[in-house]
């Protein structure tokens with residue numbers, strides 16, 4: 001804080017999508033709808049998995065974790081953004097900014113780690129099916145999901161601490177719709193070079209390595225599937241991982257695009273729209289990806305709804 005002795009950063013201003021009143025209203029309505037669908041969808045997934053004994057498998061335990069993580073993830077940013085649009089008061093306290101950052105980063109990383117655990121689960125199920133129940137035992141999957149939560153919480157606690165030590169003298173204006181780490185870095189007056197090096201290390205460890213593990217699992221999975229003789233068997237094996245594969249593509253697609261997009265496209269608005277997709281749309285789609293056309297899930301759900309209507 002030496003760089004700025006009378007640093008009075010108690011709040012930031014969130015400056016996102018400054019459009020007309022009509023535009024603001026449309027954004028508000030769209031985001032509210034997305035938010036409600038996401039919460040409802042993920043809670044339905046959570047409840048159905050809890051209630052249906054056939055769904056008490058490692059894959060669905062992971063999915064249950066994913067749905068809770070997604071609910072926290074989306075709730076860390078969208079409600080505040082909605083209230084900013086509704087009240088036109090774009091201030092956010094420094095402390096809420098830090099807690100937003102904490103919950104957003106930790107559940108984001110938790111999603112990555114759970115998706116990676118799921119790809120290991122699919123790898124074992126398809127490539128070494130005879131060993132499945134021995135390898136994916138209760139101890140292992142509980143360990144995998146617990147460590148996903150613990151690692152991601154500790155990691156983002158560190159980020160929250162680092163950001164809380166930054167000073168913001170010249171500008172408190174964030175051109176984003178939540179307290180985004182990169183955006184905070186661009187307006188801080190502290191030296192962020194060492195933190196950026198840390199971030200490269202972190203990205204490698206927590207984004208590139210999980211991505212590589214996922215790809216590797218799928219290389220093995222696909223080569224195993226191609227060796228299956230009967231078309232029916234191939235289809236059955238493949239359909240047991242299409243949901244997971246779709247989520248993986250939805251999840252890593254935008255990140256890869258953000259990293260490798262041509263520099264000429266480097267406009268803040270586009271980044272913001274892309275991250276809106278990332279922050280709001282991906283968690284909304286997750287429950288649909290897993291439930292639509294999935295008989296394991298739809299069968300019990302239909303039965304539950306029927307029983308309710310009889311009563």
Ligand SMILES: *[C@@H]1O[C@H](CO)[C@@H](O)[C@H](O)[C@H]1NC(C)=O
Nearest residue numbers: 061062064065068141142145
């Ligand atoms: C997360 O998964 C573990 C097992 O992998 C399970 O015991 C736990 O209940 C799950 N947590 C939630 C919130 O569903």
